[in-house]
Amino acid sequence: MSGVTRLLAAGLATAPLCLPSVARAQTDSTNLLGPIWGLRPWLGQYGVSLGLSEISELFGNATGGMHQGAAYDGLTEMSVGIDLGRAIGLPGGTINASALQIHGRSLSADNLDNFDTISGIEADRATRLWELWYDQQFADGAVDLKLGQQSLDQEYITSANLSVFANTMFGWPALPSYDLYAGGPAYPLASPGIRLRGTAGPWTALAGVYDDNPAGGRFNDDPQTADASGARFNLDTAALFIAEIDFAPGAPALGDTTTNPNTPSAPAALPSLYKLGAWFDTASFPDQRSDDQGLPLASPLSSGRSRLLRHDVSVYGVADQMIWRPDPAGPRALNLFARLMGAPGDRNLVDFSANLGLVLKAPLPGRDNDTLGFAGGLTRIGRYALDYDRDVQRLDPGSYAPLRSAESYLELTYQYQATGWLLIQPDLQYIFMPGAGIANPDEPDTRIANEFVLGVRTGIVF
Amino acid sequence: MTRLSRRAIRTALVGVLLAGLLATSGRAAGNRSFLAGLKHHTTLASTVPANGDQNPYAVVVSPVTRGRLVKNHVLVSNFNNAGNLQGLGTTLVEIDPATGSLRLFASVPQHLPGCPGGVGLTTAMTILAGGWVVAGSLPSRDGTTATKGAGCLLVFDADGRLADVWTDPRIDGPWGNMAAIDRGDSATLFVSNTGFGVGAPPAQGDAAPVRRATVLRVDLAIPRDARPKLQNITVVADGFGEAPDRGVFIVGPTGIALGAGGAIYVSDALGNRIVRIPDALTRTTSAGTGTEITRSGLLERPLALATAPNGNLLVTNALNGQVVEIDPEAKRQIAAQWIDVDRAQQPPGSGDLFGLAVRPQGDGFYYVEDDVNTLVLAH
Numbered sequence: 001m002s003g004v005t006r007l008l009a010a011g012l013a014t015a016p017l018c019l020p021s022v023a024r025a026q027t028d029s030t031n032l033l034g035p036i037w038g039l040r041p042w043l044g045q046y047g048v049s050l051g052l053s054e055i056s057e058l059f060g061n062a063t064g065g066m067h068q069g070a071a072y073d074g075l076t077e078m079s080v081g082i083d084l085g086r087a088i089g090l091p092g093g094t095i096n097a098s099a100l101q102i103h104g105r106s107l108s109a110d111n112l113d114n115f116d117t118i119s120g121i122e123a124d125r126a127t128r129l130w131e132l133w134y135d136q137q138f139a140d141g142a143v144d145l146k147l148g149q150q151s152l153d154q155e156y157i158t159s160a161n162l163s164v165f166a167n168t169m170f171g172w173p174a175l176p177s178y179d180l181y182a183g184g185p186a187y188p189l190a191s192p193g194i195r196l197r198g199t200a201g202p203w204t205a206l207a208g209v210y211d212d213n214p215a216g217g218r219f220n221d222d223p224q225t226a227d228a229s230g231a232r233f234n235l236d237t238a239a240l241f242i243a244e245i246d247f248a249p250g251a252p253a254l255g256d257t258t259t260n261p262n263t264p265s266a267p268a269a270l271p272s273l274y275k276l277g278a279w280f281d282t283a284s285f286p287d288q289r290s291d292d293q294g295l296p297l298a299s300p301l302s303s304g305r306s307r308l309l310r311h312d313v314s315v316y317g318v319a320d321q322m323i324w325r326p327d328p329a330g331p332r333a334l335n336l337f338a339r340l341m342g343a344p345g346d347r348n349l350v351d352f353s354a355n356l357g358l359v360l361k362a363p364l365p366g367r368d369n370d371t372l373g374f375a376g377g378l379t380r381i382g383r384y385a386l387d388y389d390r391d392v393q394r395l396d397p398g399s400y401a402p403l404r405s406a407e408s409y410l411e412l413t414y415q416y417q418a419t420g421w422l423l424i425q426p427d428l429q430y431i432f433m434p435g436a437g438i439a440n441p442d443e444p445d446t447r448i449a450n451e452f453v454l455g456v457r458t459g460i461v462f
Numbered sequence: 463m464t465r466l467s468r469r470a471i472r473t474a475l476v477g478v479l480l481a482g483l484l485a486t487s488g489r490a491a492g493n494r495s496f497l498a499g500l501k502h503h504t505t506l507a508s509t510v511p512a513n514g515d516q517n518p519y520a521v522v523v524s525p526v527t528r529g530r531l532v533k534n535h536v537l538v539s540n541f542n543n544a545g546n547l548q549g550l551g552t553t554l555v556e557i558d559p560a561t562g563s564l565r566l567f568a569s570v571p572q573h574l575p576g577c578p579g580g581v582g583l584t585t586a587m588t589i590l591a592g593g594w595v596v597a598g599s600l601p602s603r604d605g606t607t608a609t610k611g612a613g614c615l616l617v618f619d620a621d622g623r624l625a626d627v628w629t630d631p632r633i634d635g636p637w638g639n640m641a642a643i644d645r646g647d648s649a650t651l652f653v654s655n656t657g658f659g660v661g662a663p664p665a666q667g668d669a670a671p672v673r674r675a676t677v678l679r680v681d682l683a684i685p686r687d688a689r690p691k692l693q694n695i696t697v698v699a700d701g702f703g704e705a706p707d708r709g710v711f712i713v714g715p716t717g718i719a720l721g722a723g724g725a726i727y728v729s730d731a732l733g734n735r736i737v738r739i740p741d742a743l744t745r746t747t748s749a750g751t752g753t754e755i756t757r758s759g760l761l762e763r764p765l766a767l768a769t770a771p772n773g774n775l776l777v778t779n780a781l782n783g784q785v786v787e788i789d790p791e792a793k794r795q796i797a798a799q800w801i802d803v804d805r806a807q808q809p810p811g812s813g814d815l816f817g818l819a820v821r822p823q824g825d826g827f828y829y830v831e832d833d834v835n836t837l838v839l840a841h
Contacts, residue, residue, distance in 0.1 A: 045564075141505075255801075
């Protein structure tokens with residue numbers, strides 16, 4: 001489940017590491033409706049800002065999957081921000097509320113049955129509250145505290161380069177999506193919590209605690225059905241602790257003063273950003289192999305109720321590194337990124353996920369705000385889930401039950417910034433071993449064949 | 463002696479004293495850094511008025527309370543319109559730095575008779591003791607220099623009403639921050655022009671610089687209870703590089719500050735240096751590009767200039783989020799401070815800075831962050 005806000009931000013506005021040095025597009029409106037006949041600036045006087053955007057996309061699988069076909073889906077995001085400094089004279093205070101209107105069908109669910117769903121906006125059709133929080137800055141903005149309902153994919157495990165891509169798992173990764181209750185507090189869900197962040201020069205640290213289960217149901221319940229409005233504000237289940245340290249080598253702090261001017265500045269190193277983080281969940285998690293009687297879940301004698309294992313934990317790392325910039329003052333730059341994430345294989349369906357890719361900003365002459373991206377990813381099945389597959393083969397030798405292993409995927413995408421407010425993004429994806437090699441429900445004696453997916457996404461900021 | 467005459471003499475005396483202080487304090491400044499004493503950077507206000515204009519450029523502190531002007535309030539010009547098109551901003555906003563409250567000071571029509579090409583307010587602005595505000599316009603119709611006009615100098619009264627429009631063959635794209643000497647009944651302004659011979663930006667790559675940018679001395683007479691009158695225009699420097707730019711509209715000399723002995727300092731953006739124009743107050747011919755006092759080092763395309771209380775120059779960089787302090791007498795760069803570290807740009811803060819103005823109390827300076835349309839105080 002990827003961060004939609006980041007997606008639009010990356011495509012339609014600014015994104016760290018991918019930006020031109022100075023060629024900020026000030027020759028083009030970034031909103032289709034501009035000032036909305038004076039409404040936007042009038043509200044701005046009182047610190048109120050409005051956001052309205054629409055992502056629409058059409059994807060189809062030309063090969064593979066359960067069957068071939070195409071599907072349209074879309075997302076309208078509405079947000080209201082209030083700068084409390086302007087509104088009521090409380091400097092550094094911000095209130096943010098956002099809502100989602102999700103429409104269309106999901107190609108991944110209908111045709112592909114894959115782990116790495118092909119679009120970060122795919123979700124159940126609904127109109128739902130998303131985030132609702134209050135943020136207060138201190139110490140000239142060096143520290144801030146955020147309280148309220150938050151979607152973790154907006155701040156944690158992020159990368160501006162990853163957000164160029166359409167596939168869900170370049171956003172909120174596969175590992176928490178499949179291992180946490182409800183997939184974790186991430187699009188289209190959010191959980192109440194509190195987060196503290198501090199920045200000092202190249203270092204940023206952020207840590208928070210949230211309810212770990214946005215909808216509050218059991219592990220396999222559908223959270224989008226259980227809390228269809230997004231307004232449950234569940235605080236009755238376990239706690240999810242998450243912390244991350246970000247390091248941007250060479251990044252200055254506000255107020256850093258150089259007093260040795262006779263030495264000309266050393267050529268600036270190509271920018272980079274590294275992140276290291278971990279989360280810990282206090283809930284109990286279902287054993288992937290054994291039931292509550294100690295029998296294999298695959299056994300016909302099993303209760304069907306998984307043994308519960310206390311707590312869950314994961315660590316992750318994200319690296320963004322610019323590797324080529326022909327002109328320091330120009331927009332063209334090639335960025336390399338990688339993201340790795342691991343968790344114990346006994347209680348987690350996915351014990352490892354990874355992303356690796358390249359993003360080229362301004363790939364063509366005269367197209368300073370376009371982006372070309374090529375990347376891949378891998379989602380690996382945990383060892384207990386693999387043992388479950390072996391149990392199925394052993395206990396029911398007559399059935400076709402292939403051992404799952406890992407699903408991997410490649411994506412080639414091009415973000416064409418038609419205007420400041422319109423993004424058009426043709427996109428190609430190829431999924432290897434869909435579902436990590438599961439049998440095709442429509443043809444139960446074969447695996448789901450590799451999938452070639454093509455489509456186009458459009459983004460409009462109103 | 464009339465009140466006006468007394469005020470004029472008092473103002474002239476203050477001006478002479480200031481000039482003397484500038485002349486001596488620069489020498490006395492040594493290596494003591496003004497910037498090193500500034501530890502805080504406080505965002506004071508948004509600079510966006512009700513019509514949605516964006517991209518704040520000029521920053522000037524009002525020296526007087528008169529009409530709608532309030533002494534020590536900050537006047538800011540907007541270069542972009544609500545659609546973020548450059549060279550179409552038409553508003554001046556007045557900000558109370560104590561409360562952060564903003565109000566519109568002046569707004570002029572986009573298509574203004576007498577101002578060739580229309581209105582796009584630049585970094586060129588000053589406020590005279592009588593409450594007259596002089597602001598530069600370098601207009602465009604499509605947000606690029608492809609449709610730019612020669613522009614003009616606009617004169618507003620203390621209530622923000624447009625009082626006059628000045629054009630001249632020697633005015634083409636008044637752009638950089640003004641330096642002014644105000645004697646009460648007369649004034650001398652210095653303003654750079656970056657429009658001569660500048661065409662559309664190339665579809666790709668950088669445009670070749672045109673070496674036709676100038677610095678003008680504009681002599682004004684200020685009659686009692688009447689608007690200022692343009693007396694003389696003299697080209698005191700010329701031959702600076704200027705170039706159209708897809709991202710930042712135009713690059714050319716953007717900063718001017720007064721120096722000792724009637725000299726001025728000019729930031730030569732494309733040359734990545736600061737130059738001195740001798741005898742700028744009195745000379746009748748151009749000094750060309752003057753004499754270089756410092757180049758490169760901490761400078762990364764220098765923009766607006768201001769004079770710190772210790773006599774050193776402060777100049778904002780275009781290509782990073784730093785302000786640089788220069789001892790003009792010793793011709794040395796003293797320090798640079800990060801005042802914008804937004805990592806959304808690389809290097810951080812690149813393209814965000816433009817105008818700046820020293821606080822009258824002498825304990826800091828105001829500057830704008832044009833990417834987020836805010837006025838910030840370094841103190």
